[in-house]
Amino acid sequence: MQISGVFQSVARGVNRGATALITSPRWGRFVGLGLTTITYAGRRSGRTVTLPVGYRRKGSDIVIGVAMPDGKKWWRNFTGEGGPLSILLAGSERPAHAVATRDSRGRVTVTVRLDA
Known part of the structure; x- marks a missing residue:
């Protein structure tokens, strides 16, 4: 397995764990x-x-x-x-619009505006 394949497998596992925590009734609010x-x-x-x-x-x-x-x-x-996109805030999915920008140093931010 290539290094990028290993990284992607690990990232998927970490993402699943983080998503479970975020959506957890017990831990999600923290x-x-x-x-x-x-x-x-x-x-x-x-x-x-x-x-x-x-x-x-x-x-x-x-x-x-975006790291x-x-x-x-x-x-x-x-x-x-x-x-x-939709974004989970305070336990509710909210519709929104997102725009990604890259600055002169190569950093990327995605700015999300909630729909009215």
């Missing part, structure tokens, strides 16, 4: 203070994907920092005009 899940349809594949992400509030926006963005593909679904 874990959910800085972690949540987003759900979106892949731009090219059309597959529904749910991922755990770290986030912070910035005014009325929700900002997701090691060159090794990840999910955020590319939100480049340009961005795209729709």
Whole structure:
């Protein structure tokens, strides 16, 4: 198995565990203070994907920092005009629109605006 295959397998396991904690009735309210899940349809594949992400509030926006963005593909679904997703906040799925941007240092952030 190649190193990237091992990394992807480990990442899937970690993501499943984090998602279970975030959505847990017992632990979700604590874990959910800085972690949540987003759900979106892949731009090219059309597959529904749910991922755990770290986030912070910035005014009325929700900002997701993408660690090691060159090794990840999910955020590319939100480049340009961005795209729709749903985000789990306080135990409820909320529809939103997300836009990914890369700054001059190569850092990627995904800014999420909740639908009215």
